[in-house]
Amino acid sequence: MATLQQLWSMIWPGLASALALALLWMALRLIAGWLVRPARTEHRLERGSAETADTLVVAVHGLPGVARFSGALDLIARTLPEADRLIFDYKTGGARGYASNARAAAVADAIERGIHEQFKRGQYRRVILFGYSGGASLLRKALVWGYGEDEDRAPFGRKHARRPWVEKTERMVLLAGINRGWSVEPRPALMPWPTYLFIRIAKPIGRVLGIGRFVFDMHRGSAFIADTRLQWVKLARSEDVVQGRLHFPQVIQLIGSEDDLVSKEDGQDLSVSAGTVFKTLPETSHADIGGMLSEGGGAVVEQRRQAITAALLGDVQALEPDWIEFKEDRQVTRLVYVMHGIRDLGEWTDKVRDEVRRRYESSGEKVAVFSSKYGWFPMARFLLPFDRQRNVRDFMDRYTEHTARFPNARSMDYVGHSNGTYILGSALLRYATMKVRRVFFAGSVMPYSYPWAELVDAQRVESVVNVVATRDWVVAIFPKVFQQLSALFRLDNRQGLLDLGGAGFDGFADSGLTAAVDNLQYSRGAHSTGVAVDDPQKLAAIGAYIVEGERTGLQTFEAAKRKNAVLAVVSALCAFVWLGLLAGLSILGYQIFLMPALPLLGLLAVIAYVLAVILVLYWV
Numbered sequence: 001m002a003t004l005q006q007l008w009s010m011i012w013p014g015l016a017s018a019l020a021l022a023l024l025w026m027a028l029r030l031i032a033g034w035l036v037r038p039a040r041t042e043h044r045l046e047r048g049s050a051e052t053a054d055t056l057v058v059a060v061h062g063l064p065g066v067a068r069f070s071g072a073l074d075l076i077a078r079t080l081p082e083a084d085r086l087i088f089d090y091k092t093g094g095a096r097g098y099a100s101n102a103r104a105a106a107v108a109d110a111i112e113r114g115i116h117e118q119f120k121r122g123q124y125r126r127v128i129l130f131g132y133s134g135g136a137s138l139l140r141k142a143l144v145w146g147y148g149e150d151e152d153r154a155p156f157g158r159k160h161a162r163r164p165w166v167e168k169t170e171r172m173v174l175l176a177g178i179n180r181g182w183s184v185e186p187r188p189a190l191m192p193w194p195t196y197l198f199i200r201i202a203k204p205i206g207r208v209l210g211i212g213r214f215v216f217d218m219h220r221g222s223a224f225i226a227d228t229r230l231q232w233v234k235l236a237r238s239e240d241v242v243q244g245r246l247h248f249p250q251v252i253q254l255i256g257s258e259d260d261l262v263s264k265e266d267g268q269d270l271s272v273s274a275g276t277v278f279k280t281l282p283e284t285s286h287a288d289i290g291g292m293l294s295e296g297g298g299a300v301v302e303q304r305r306q307a308i309t310a311a312l313l314g315d316v317q318a319l320e321p322d323w324i325e326f327k328e329d330r331q332v333t334r335l336v337y338v339m340h341g342i343r344d345l346g347e348w349t350d351k352v353r354d355e356v357r358r359r360y361e362s363s364g365e366k367v368a369v370f371s372s373k374y375g376w377f378p379m380a381r382f383l384l385p386f387d388r389q390r391n392v393r394d395f396m397d398r399y400t401e402h403t404a405r406f407p408n409a410r411s412m413d414y415v416g417h418s419n420g421t422y423i424l425g426s427a428l429l430r431y432a433t434m435k436v437r438r439v440f441f442a443g444s445v446m447p448y449s450y451p452w453a454e455l456v457d458a459q460r461v462e463s464v465v466n467v468v469a470t471r472d473w474v475v476a477i478f479p480k481v482f483q484q485l486s487a488l489f490r491l492d493n494r495q496g497l498l499d500l501g502g503a504g505f506d507g508f509a510d511s512g513l514t515a516a517v518d519n520l521q522y523s524r525g526a527h528s529t530g531v532a533v534d535d536p537q538k539l540a541a542i543g544a545y546i547v548e549g550e551r552t553g554l555q556t557f558e559a560a561k562r563k564n565a566v567l568a569v570v571s572a573l574c575a576f577v578w579l580g581l582l583a584g585l586s587i588l589g590y591q592i593f594l595m596p597a598l599p600l601l602g603l604l605a606v607i608a609y610v611l612a613v614i615l616v617l618y619w620v
Helices: 002-035 066-079 094-098 104-122 134-146 193-209 213-217 223-236 264-272 299-313 347-363 379-383 385-405 419-430 452-457 473-477 480-488 536-548 552-557 565-572 574-594 599-619
Strands: 042-046 055-060 084-089 126-132 169-175 250-256 277-281 332-339 366-370 411-417 436-442 461-469 517-523
Touching: 002 193, 042 104, 055 066, 055 104, 055 134, 066 084, 066 126, 066 299, 084 104, 104 134, 104 213, 104 223, 126 134, 134 169, 134 223, 169 299, 193 213, 213 223, 223 264, 223 385, 250 264, 250 299, 264 277, 264 385, 277 299, 332 347, 332 385, 332 419, 347 366, 347 411, 347 536, 366 385, 379 385, 385 419, 411 419, 411 536, 419 436, 436 536, 452 461, 452 517, 473 480, 473 565, 473 574, 480 574, 517 552, 536 552, 565 574, 574 599
Parallel strands: 055 084, 055 126, 126 169, 169 250, 250 277, 332 366, 332 411, 411 436, 436 461, 461 517
Antiparallel strands: 042 084
């Protein structure tokens, strides 16, 4: 009994501290969430000078708020005095606005509905859309939803058939539109260091406190941004638009030469629509282009006003647009991605890439194969949802760029190992526009209950092959614990902290011909056996499945009849393995605390120990 009491006395201080921190964190999240709760998106109609206006100008401000948009609104009124002006305010002014928990998709839904209702009332002959910064992204979403490209609209509003107002939308003017999404990785060349450091500090604080969701919705690779870009490319490259059977508005993008957030390349997917115009305004920052527009501001401000006026009027000749070279390859008909895992530099991906290319070349079909490497990704960073989501966002950003660059690509196939399986699995659940033809998973870290059947029924996935290894202790112990916790407490494991699992060791539940998922049971080996492509039979089998859909060669992965019995037991008890590791670390920390004679020195020693453990886990 004395031994148990001593053990408890060693463990209890750590547990009590952890519980206190958890309670404090929950309290702070509740308070912060209440302070930045979403406000209702409002709009007002300003009547033009005409008794019955035939033009409706829709204006949406940027993140600084509608008050900082007054110069642009005044310029619209002076340029088109007879037009009615529908002005939206989604309440993001000031510091509280930047931390707002409004969802960008919900705001876009309110904007689209507002345009539709006013258009019906006014029976306008033409519509002009005018958006600044984040407001430009909101208008792009409203436009694609208005056209009926709204796979991602259901959680935020009702889906509709194509709206009449899009047929009358003459042009869309974007001031410093955040088309690709904002990012500070790497630091934008023109961004001041104080701004950069503030954002790097504010990002993790916002994630921990659960605030700033609107700003995070505008992040590069976010579901809102990536889905909008994919919908835009799909719509602008559709046969009806290309052949002139469906009207699509002219797009004019204005950015400042000193913009610290948006670059010319950020509008690449805008270029896929005919008639797109780009113009760079000299001596203009991201803030200037939407706010510094008052009369009497000097020659630079007057030049800025003249450019925006020409854009509103559609006077391209007066605008003198930039020459933008957009490189596209219409001969590519297939996209293939090969993604490596954690603690893996991805050398094997090059062999798969070359095998896929060789097979496509022999068939006469042109393919673009991407074996992008994101470097060493240690276990601790993989277990943190914010860190592992970074790779998902980066993948979606690249995928949208490739969709614009290769407009005739009919399908996308995917080969993933370990964290590479998470990238696609998470993307399919977070991005409603994502579709994939053939999937090959090895060392999968997705949950056993991953909803493949739903995705197949929705025609977003054609077929899945999943290699189940006999001795994959990495999957069996570490990500699988999240699967067990979600099952034990009946928590959602589709997104968030618990969206990991042990499919690389247990297989997927949605297996069989009806779900189009094939668990290859069992491949003899450990975590990397499914991508051990030094074996020519395995390499050929992966290539044949991805290119031709041929499954016969996949039998080479089914070399064992059962899993390792000992590891199966350990895997079933992986939660206790985790508890044992945590208890061991806590006991060692308590012993380190007792070593020095003075309590203060002991506390400093414990702090150094905790930091050392974090560094080891975070970088190894």
